[in-house]
């Protein structure tokens with residue numbers, strides 16, 4: 542479990558640029574959860590994940606990772622990384638290797654996987670993001686946007702972290718790239734892992750998360766089930782967010798058709814629409 546107790550982060554505390562980026566955050570994230578962190582630009586999302594992942598020491602409060610209080614106990618960075626790894630925003634900007642293999646192998650070596658087992662680990666990570674061995678010798682720089690992002694995700698999951706944290710995993714990708722990243726995250730990457738991601742894309746939050754944490758001006762203002770969050774139109778609006786496409790379409794359909802059932806997913810909405818269409822067309 543990842544736990545925050547009364548965590549606050551103040552940047553440049555003793556200057557006139559003082560900024561309270563996170564204020565008294567309390568949080569428990571259990572193994573296997575899928576959590577989306579949403580909020581406006583500058584609300585403190587990146588600060589929150591830097592604290593959760595042990596990268597940033599909070600100004601006050603405690604961060605506890607699997608019962609180890611990392612704010613109190615001395616613990617090596619490399620030991621934290623094995624448990625909690627982060628895919629930063631625009632991760633491909635940090636590519637350095639000449640081949641996809643070397644790019645991904647770096648993380649594996651970093652956590653001490655022995656040389657003889659590196660290739661298998663790299664292939665497994667590559668496979669999880671839907672790329673095959675023909676990519677190993679390619680230059681990471683010549684891939685498409687979506688492929689680059691998937692290689693960047695592979696270079697982190699090769700360390701097999703229990704908790705995987707992603708900051709805006711689909712930002713700046715075109716529609717195809719975005720869909721592929723979402724579907725591999727959903728199908729393979731998240732399997733057996735705890736997934737925590739920041740997004741401003743409500744469709745992504747809706748599709749990938751079971752729990753949503755909303756942060757506003759450094760305060761956690763909502764923490765609960767994804768479905769419940771999007772059912773509360775007033776809250777979504779108050780926070781200044783656009784509801785996901787799926788939620789909007791459900792709302793419109795239930796206004797138009799009195800017999801519209803409460804559909805749980807895209808598939809059942811599509812099934813309903815197809816049924817209606819054949820009714821109308823006799």
Ligand code: ADP
Nearest residue numbers: 552553560562581582583584585586587588589
């Ligand atoms: P978000 O990821 O939601 O856009 P951040 O966590 O990056 O928000 O930032 C929260 C607030 O803290 C913003 O006002 C930002 O300008 C400020 N901030 C972020 N990082 C730093 C830093 N290293 N030094 C000073 N202020 C920062």
Ligand code: MG
Nearest residue numbers: 586587588708
């Ligand atoms: Mg950010």
